[in-house]
Amino acid sequence: MAQKTILLARQPICNVDKEIVAYELLFRYEDGSAPSNLDGDQATSQVLLNAFCEGGVTSVTGGKPAFVNFTENLLEQLPPFDPERLYIEILEDIKITDDLVEKIKVLKENHFKIAIDDFVWDDSYRPVLEYTDIVKLEVPAMNRQQLQTTVRNLKLYDVSLLAEKVETHEEFEQCKELGCTLFQGYFLFKPQIVEGKKLSSAKLAVLKLIADLQDPEASVAEITTAINRDPVLSFKLLALVNSAAFRRPCEVNNISTAVSLLGVNRLRSWASMLAMGSLDDKPESLQLIALQRAEFCDLIAEVIAPAKRDQFYMIGLLSSLDLFFDIELPTLVKELPLDADSKLALIEYAGDAGLALKTARFYESFRLSDVNWSTFHELGMRQQDLHTMYLKSNVQANALLSQTNE
Secondary structure: OOOOOEEEEEEEEEOOOOOEEEEEEEEEEOOOOOOOHHHHHHHHHHHHHHHHHOOOHHHHHOOOOEEEEEOOHHHOOOOOOOHHHEEEEEOOOOOOOHHHHHHHHHHHHOOOEEEEEEEOOOHHHHHHHOOOOEEEEEHHHOOHHHHHHHHHHHOOOOOEEEEEOOOOHHHHHHHHHHOOOEEEOHHHHOOOOOOOOOOOHHHHHHHHHHHHHHOOOOOHHHHHHHHHOOHHHHHHHHHHHOOOOOOOOOOOOOHHHHHHHHOHHHHHHHHHHHHHHOOOOOOHHHHHHHHHHHHHHHHHHHHHOHHHHHHHHHHHHHOOHHHHHOOOHHHHHHOOOOOHHHHHHHHHOOHHHHHHHHHHHHHHOOOHHHOOHHHHHHOOOOHHHHHHHHHHHHHHHHHHHHHHOO
């Protein structure tokens, strides 16, 4: 029987300001299933080799540390990797023995950082906690009282607390109040919707600018004027166009020239992204989410609809508007002068662009088994093709965001 390919993905780990400070590297088979316990050594080994030995971890994680699950067998010897870039996660099903404690002690002596995964309090963990840097609390496995007791017990040790599987912003606030300083889960990918909320004047101005930029009836001159009206946006956009990532032979010093080089549609998207990033109450991590969706949709379009790449990119980018404005996406989309197909793709995942966006959302939440693989097969794409595109979108989004912040 042919050996299954193990796919690498990542999930962000955020601080109290919702800034991404690290990633957990995850793995699944092509069909979306998780490797069994018997395959754990092989799966983790392949993740480590793919990410670290091929030089890809820095690009996949944007230079941030990587958390990787280690089986008991893989703790037998020191990992041949930079300890500054790797957190070793001790899985919850590993039995705590004197031998295990000695292995962890050796890892700590060699400057590796230790995290305990899916932690629920048990006295057997006490010897390991002496050498632990981060404890990952499995929030759904405990009620509030159990969580409070666990946190109180852990405060006796010099550990940082990471709340994992945090699904809502309410859970995020509760865990922060208890003393957690790191967070992992899908809450970051969900807007904080408040019924009846009114946009501030600053957000209204940004939404108006995005609407002006996305107006299909707007001429190049009108788009250029809209950008030039905002000096900060103009400066950031020109800085991005002139960044090292694009290696321009000569400096671009005005928006009109930038339009002629990039094309008006890509400039619309980048200017919209920079406008969203100007909102002071939102973390940089949301820009990364928006860019990664856009880049992933663009890569899919390159194969299934080459003539519509700019549309796919724009749809991927605008799909995150609700995260920036905390208003339901359909309500925001009504305010934008988009064509009917684009609106349906954003709201109902209709058409090929909707398929690309929905797939980006499934990858984002690591729901690979929900991806419509049969449709992609009909379009001539394999699981491995999509996975390669997803990792590439990670890299490109990280690079683009770093250029906007220089």
